[in-house]
Amino acid sequence: MQAAGDAEREIARIEALGGRYLALGQGLYPRALAELDDAPPLLTVKGDTRLLDKPLVAIVGARNASAAACRFARQLAYDLGQHGAVVVSGLARGIDSAAHDGSLETGTIGVVAGGLDIFYPAENEARQKAMFERGLVIAEMPPGTEPRARHFPYRNRIIVGLTGGTVVVEAAPKSGSLITARLAAEAGREVMAVPGSPLDPRAQGCNQLIRQGATLVQNAHDVLEAVRPMQPRLASPHSPYEPGEPQWMDGDDGALGIVKELLGASPVPVDEIIRLSGAPSGAVQMALLELDLAGRLDRHAGGKVSIRPA
Amino acid sequence: MQAAGDAEREIARIEALGGRYLALGQGLYPRALAELDDAPPLLTVKGDTRLLDKPLVAIVGARNASAAACRFARQLAYDLGQHGAVVVSGLARGIDSAAHDGSLETGTIGVVAGGLDIFYPAENEARQKAMFERGLVIAEMPPGTEPRARHFPYRNRIIVGLTGGTVVVEAAPKSGSLITARLAAEAGREVMAVPGSPLDPRAQGCNQLIRQGATLVQNAHDVLEAVRPMQPRLASPHSPYEPGEPQWMDGDDGALGIVKELLGASPVPVDEIIRLSGAPSGAVQMALLELDLAGRLDRHAGGKVSIRPA
Numbered sequence: 001m002q003a004a005g006d007a008e009r010e011i012a013r014i015e016a017l018g019g020r021y022l023a024l025g026q027g028l029y030p031r032a033l034a035e036l037d038d039a040p041p042l043l044t045v046k047g048d049t050r051l052l053d054k055p056l057v058a059i060v061g062a063r064n065a066s067a068a069a070c071r072f073a074r075q076l077a078y079d080l081g082q083h084g085a086v087v088v089s090g091l092a093r094g095i096d097s098a099a100h101d102g103s104l105e106t107g108t109i110g111v112v113a114g115g116l117d118i119f120y121p122a123e124n125e126a127r128q129k130a131m132f133e134r135g136l137v138i139a140e141m142p143p144g145t146e147p148r149a150r151h152f153p154y155r156n157r158i159i160v161g162l163t164g165g166t167v168v169v170e171a172a173p174k175s176g177s178l179i180t181a182r183l184a185a186e187a188g189r190e191v192m193a194v195p196g197s198p199l200d201p202r203a204q205g206c207n208q209l210i211r212q213g214a215t216l217v218q219n220a221h222d223v224l225e226a227v228r229p230m231q232p233r234l235a236s237p238h239s240p241y242e243p244g245e246p247q248w249m250d251g252d253d254g255a256l257g258i259v260k261e262l263l264g265a266s267p268v269p270v271d272e273i274i275r276l277s278g279a280p281s282g283a284v285q286m287a288l289l290e291l292d293l294a295g296r297l298d299r300h301a302g303g304k305v306s307i308r309p310a
Numbered sequence: 311m312q313a314a315g316d317a318e319r320e321i322a323r324i325e326a327l328g329g330r331y332l333a334l335g336q337g338l339y340p341r342a343l344a345e346l347d348d349a350p351p352l353l354t355v356k357g358d359t360r361l362l363d364k365p366l367v368a369i370v371g372a373r374n375a376s377a378a379a380c381r382f383a384r385q386l387a388y389d390l391g392q393h394g395a396v397v398v399s400g401l402a403r404g405i406d407s408a409a410h411d412g413s414l415e416t417g418t419i420g421v422v423a424g425g426l427d428i429f430y431p432a433e434n435e436a437r438q439k440a441m442f443e444r445g446l447v448i449a450e451m452p453p454g455t456e457p458r459a460r461h462f463p464y465r466n467r468i469i470v471g472l473t474g475g476t477v478v479v480e481a482a483p484k485s486g487s488l489i490t491a492r493l494a495a496e497a498g499r500e501v502m503a504v505p506g507s508p509l510d511p512r513a514q515g516c517n518q519l520i521r522q523g524a525t526l527v528q529n530a531h532d533v534l535e536a537v538r539p540m541q542p543r544l545a546s547p548h549s550p551y552e553p554g555e556p557q558w559m560d561g562d563d564g565a566l567g568i569v570k571e572l573l574g575a576s577p578v579p580v581d582e583i584i585r586l587s588g589a590p591s592g593a594v595q596m597a598l599l600e601l602d603l604a605g606r607l608d609r610h611a612g613g614k615v616s617i618r619p620a
Contacts, residue, residue: 068509195505195517198528199378207505210526218508218517 013143018132019046019116028052033161036187040140040158044116047136051107053281054086055289057227058159058184060177061095061169066202069170070094072194074102076167079220081106084289085227088163090155091124091137095169095177100127100135108135109162113155114147115139138162156180157187165190165227167217171205178205181214190226192217224293228286255279259287260307263297267304323453328442329356329426338362343471346497350450350468354426357446361417363591364396365599367537368469368494370487371405371479376512379480380404382504384412386477389530391416393602394595395537398473400465401434401447405479405487410437410445418445419472423465424457425449448472466490467497475500475537477527481515488515491524500536502527534599565589569597570617573607577614 014021022029022043030052033039057080059073077087077099086107089096100108110131112120116139119125131137140154141147147155156179160166166184168191171177184191191214196203210216215226258277262268274284288305291297298306324331332339332353340362343349367390369383387397387409396417399406410418420441422430426449429435441447450464451457457465466489470476476494478501481487494501501524506513520526525536568587572578584594598615601607608616 068507072507072509194508195513195520195526197378197382197506197510197513198504199382200507203505203507204528207526207528210505210520211528211532216505216517216520216526218514218521222521 010142014044014116017046017117017143019044019143020049021045022049030162032056032163033158036157036161038157039161040154042140043158044139044143045136046116046132047109048107048134049136051086051109051136052162053285054107055084055227055282055285056088056109056163057085057223058088058163058166058180059095059099059169060089060156060159060166060171060180062171062175062177062202062205063092063094063096065094065098065170069194069202070098073098073169076169076194076220076223077102077108078106080223081108083220083224083292084285085220085224088159090159091120091128091131093121093123097124097127099169100131104130104134109138110135111138111155111158111162112147113141113151115141115143115145117143118146120147152176153179153183157183160184160187160189163189163227165192165223167192167194167223168206168209168214169194170196170202171209172202173204173208175205178209181209185213190215192223192226194218221293224289228290228293255283256287256290259284260291263291263305263307265306265308267298267300267306270303270305273305320452324354324426327356327427327453329354329453330359331355332359340472342366342473343468346467346471348467349471350464352450353468354449354453355446356426356442357419358417358444359446361396361419361446362472363595364417365394365537365592365595366398366419366473367395367533368398368473368476368490369405369409369479370399370466370469370476370481370490372481372485372487372512372515373402373404373406375404375408375480379504379512380408383408383479386479386504386530386533387412387418388416390533391418393530393534394599395530395534398469400469401430401438401441403431403433407434407437409479410441414440414444419448420445421448421465421468421472422457423451423461425451425453425455427453428456430457462486463489463493467493470494470497470499473499473537475502475533477502477504477533478516478519478524479504480506480512481519482512483514483518485515488519491519495523500525502533502536504528531603534603538596538600538603565593566597566600569594570601573601573615573617575616575618577608577610577616580613580615583615 024041028049073095081103087099087103088109089099091110091112160183168177168181181191193206193209193214217223262273262276274281296308334351338359383405391413397409397413398419399409401420401422470493478487478491491501503516503519503524527533572583572586584591606618
């Protein structure tokens with residue numbers, strides 16, 4: 001139990017940082033995360049909360065990953081961003097950092113194990129500050145909390161809970177990334193892994209995951225194909241959509257039919273499509289993504305899109 | 311149609327070579343191969359036909375495979391041999407040759423696309439001759455036939471048909487090895503593939519196979535685990551076993567119960583277990599393999615085995 005004075009000091013600290021609270025079941029709190037049995041009751045966040053409305057994909061992996069795997073993770077995150085997905089990771093060394101770097105321009109969310117104002121590892125201070133400004137950082141622990149070993153599994157469940165699927169890039173057997181993969185599977189989210197040669201010890205964890213049923217992914221296309229069926233669950237709580245309204249959930253179509261009707265040969269802003277459709281922004285983004293994968297969408301400067309004839 | 315004189319000359323040529331014929335539905339003709347809709351009516355073979363009674367696993371892959379992949383294939387073949395499996399491949403350059411080399415001491419079967427007496431590629435003459443003496447070479451085409459492109463798919467269906475499963479090691483997209491994998495799947499045999507990094511173009515074919523449902527394998531243990539359920543189909547036509555006798559086919563147990571009873575703490579020759587069990591040698595080998603995987607079998611010099619208490 002915290003004393004009232006502690007709580008007040010904590011709130012003041014978050015406000016001073018420019019952060020805010022998201023409470024389970026209220027306002028901006030991400031619906032997909034709320035589905036977890038052990039959803040965190042309170043999150044502190046700093047950055048662009050609109051990112052929570054987009055299709056979210058997690059990329060995780062080894063802190064001591066090979067340079068090739070880090071390059072791969074950065075490129076994968078970049079490519080996912082180019083297709084409208086936002087990348088979620090844990091702001092750790094190695095794969096996490098590479099994934100954030102690759103998606104900083106298009107949308108990246110970092111979930112830290114300690115407090116929002118703690119930079120861990122210290123070398124990530126500049127990265128985390130950049131994400132305060134241009135991405136989003138999320139913490140469950142109160143400000144000032146130094147991360148401890150026991151915090152990491154809790155942090156990992158948030159990464160998993162936010163997203164439709166988790167991609168594991170290079171992970172040692174029995175590593176934290178494999179625990180994250182297990183949490184994703186338990187939460188009913190897609191588990192994806194990047195394979196490697198059996199001669200490469202760093203590929204053992206991912207190869208094992210694939211043997212256990214994870215989807216082998218080689219590029220952003222494979223990832224998007226895998227998470228597509230999961231994304232309706234990531235519908236935004238911002239929208240007028242309420243559970244029980246069947247139109248977005250019936251069949252696999254989601255908002256696709258309406259979005260197709262709203263699109264034409266002239267580029268229009270995605271925001272306008274979302275507004276006109278009345279659909280959750282996540283559902284609209286998924287519909288756009290689907291058209292993109294089908295080769296029917298053109299993306300233009302200024303966030304505008306147009307459709308090609310079938 | 312061949313003239314009678316041609317047939318006689320051909321038979322004389324096989325005899326001079328020290329080879330023999332296996333006819334579909336007769337004698338030593340491998341039962342698993344006979345299950346194919348397009349099983350070859352006549353095979354010519356030279357070497358140790360007893361190898362056909364053992365659990366057979368195919369290893370195939372690129373002719374221009376990397377040195378690392380060839381080393382991997384050789385080691386995999388060696389390890390499979392150490393566990394009682396016989397390795398089948400196509401006597402081509404690259405992965406095929408490595409697989410034969412790794413299993414020459416324990417049992418290797420080469421299926422050639424041309425005639426039994428044709429060495430293709432020429433550099434494989436010594437290897438093929440060694441397999442005449444210490445392994446087994448199989449050909450569908452008459453002696454003297456130079457292999458042509460159209461012969462290779464026919465050859466590949468024999469590799470697939472003989473075995474409970476096919477392992478693909480490094481294959482380019484649209485390569486012959488992937489056609490072999492498709493043939494294996496169509497024949498209801500296990501398809502296995504060795505993964506690689508998405509950054510390695512030579513891994514694309516195998517990774518694609520895994521995405522399509524092939525089992526990811528990293529070592530002999532993975533291979534044996536995958537083919538185990540298929541091996542009852544490889545029961546030998548030598549044995550007193552006849553289709554319709556239920557005892558070897560009921561459940562997953564195969565000959566395991568009887569083999570367990572016959573084994574003790576003192577090493578006994580495998581041949582004796584086969585004789586005493588009255589079971590097909592393939593079924594006995596599979597039961598031994600299962601005990602081996604369970605860590606309950608000790609293998610001794612002279613082909614003897616003993617069981618450890620559970």
